[in-house]
Every structure is written in C-alpha cells, then in structure tokens.
Amino acid sequence: MFKVSVMYPNQAGARFDLAYYCTTHMDLVRKHMQAFGLVKTEVLKGLSGGGGQPAPYVCIGNLYFETAEGYEKGGAASGGALRADIPNFTDLTPIRQISEVVTS
Amino acid sequence: MFKVSVMYPNQAGARFDLAYYCTTHMDLVRKHMQAFGLVKTEVLKGLSGGGGQPAPYVCIGNLYFETAEGYEKGGAASGGALRADIPNFTDLTPIRQISEVVTS
Numbered sequence: 001m002f003k004v005s006v007m008y009p010n011q012a013g014a015r016f017d018l019a020y021y022c023t024t025h026m027d028l029v030r031k032h033m034q035a036f037g038l039v040k041t042e043v044l045k046g047l048s049g050g051g052g053q054p055a056p057y058v059c060i061g062n063l064y065f066e067t068a069e070g071y072e073k074g075g076a077a078s079g080g081a082l083r084a085d086i087p088n089f090t091d092l093t094p095i096r097q098i099s100e101v102v103t104s
Numbered sequence: 105m106f107k108v109s110v111m112y113p114n115q116a117g118a119r120f121d122l123a124y125y126c127t128t129h130m131d132l133v134r135k136h137m138q139a140f141g142l143v144k145t146e147v148l149k150g151l152s153g154g155g156g157q158p159a160p161y162v163c164i165g166n167l168y169f170e171t172a173e174g175y176e177k178g179g180a181a182s183g184g185a186l187r188a189d190i191p192n193f194t195d196l197t198p199i200r201q202i203s204e205v206v207t208s
Contacts, residue, residue, distance in 0.1 A: 003148055005164075022207050044107055044203035047172055056201050060109075068151055097160050099148035103126050 001039070001101040004071040006061040008092045010046055016058050017089040018045060025085055029063065032082060036074035037066035058092070068098060105143070105205040107168050108175040112196045114150055114162040121193040122149060122163060129189055133167065136186060140178035141170035162196070172202060 008016060022043050029041060042062040046055030065071055075082060086094070112120060126147050133145060146166040150159030169175055179186060190198075 002151075004154075005148075007160075018206065026207070040208070042208040043206045044109075044201075045206045046201055046203050047106075048202045050108075050176060050200040050202055053200075055203070056111075056199055057203075060201075060203065072154060095160055096154040096157075097148075097150055097164075098152045098154055099150050099159070099161075099164065102122065102147045102149050103130070104144070104146040 001104070002065045002068045002070070003099045003101050004063040004065065005097045005099065006063070007057045007095045007097070008059045008090060009095065010055050010058040011092060014058070014092050015090055016092065018043075018059060020089040021059060021061070025082075025089055026061070028082060028085055029061075032078040033063065033065075033070070033074040036077070037070035038074070039064040039066060064101075068100070071098060105168055105170070105208070106172045106174070107166055107203045107205050109201045109203065110165040110167070111161045111199045111201070112163045112194060113199065114159050115196060118162070119195050120162050122147075124193040125163060125165070129186075129193055130165070132186060132189055133165075136182040137167065137169075137174070137178040140181070141174035142178070143168040143170060168205075172204070175202060 026041055044060040046057045048055050148164040150161045152159050
C-alpha cells in the first residue's frame, strides 16, 4: 500500500476552510482518484507539535493508493481540477510526500 | 481518534536504519504507550515529493491514540526511554505533530 500526504504548513494569518476541505474537496479527490486505485482518505487537523510547540501543519490530507503512481496519474488525468480547487479553501501551498506503508 | 506523526527529515548523508525502527523501536513504543491508549502504529518509508521532487521525510512513524494526551503522558512515564533509543537508528532529529483525525 502507498500513502500520499498533502501537508498544509501552519502559517500565522493563513486561511484554511477545514469544512470545505473535508466535504467538497475530498469529494473531488475521490471522483478523480478512484479510477487510479484510491483506497481510502483521512483528514487530520493539527493540534500541536508536542512539548508546547505549535503544530507544523494546520491540516494533512492522507490518500491511500494501491500503487505508488496512482496519485500522479490521477492528478494528470484530472487536468488540474484538484489543484484549481485549492484557492477555494486555502491560500497555503501544500507540501506533498508519497510513501510506502512499510508496517501497519 | 488522535494521531501522532513522528517525521524524520530527508537530509543528505543522514543515517536511518529502517529495519531497526520497524522492529526494535516500534516494539519499545508499543511497550511504553499501550497503557496510555495506543491503538495502532504505522511506518512510512518516503519515496518522493511528487513531480520528481525528493521526499520531505525519509521516514514517518504514525501512532494512533484514543486521546490527544496519550502520547505525551506515555513519553513522560517512559522516563526518556523512547528518546534515548533514537541514536540507535538515526542521527536525525524528528519533527512531531499531534493531530485530530477529523475524517477517515
């Protein structure tokens, strides 16, 4: 299994509409990614960095895929529809990581 | 549900023993954290950052807890045993994030 983490940095003054992200944006993700092996999604709301530190990321969207290539193939096939939706919920630029799930 | 992500930055020349981390270190995590509401663990190996970029993190260890406080309470009760094991598998300093699982 493979996991794509889309991480939105926790920056002071930035805008992030978590309700929109969890509903409209994730519906769009499923619509465009299901044919490319999307297995499940998970949305995380950053609470802290531990030890009284702020959370590094205000929100993380996790997408589990059957293959390492599914996410990039689905994104290309969507013709930029997912990327174009980002300004509807945030002015942050996300950091992405594609990982192999080694143990779970 | 709450999720603690322990993220090891992908730095050139750094040392990371994934086999040790997945076995010895994760056994130690479960030993010290189970009494504090640890539900499950997941280890991710960073493959890429998408679009030909390197992965931001070489490895991410995810710990799912029943409460937001479980991880820090377990860490305190372990008397530093988990932190003391870090040099046995890496010379990297991890970044931590405690999140609420909003949707899954």
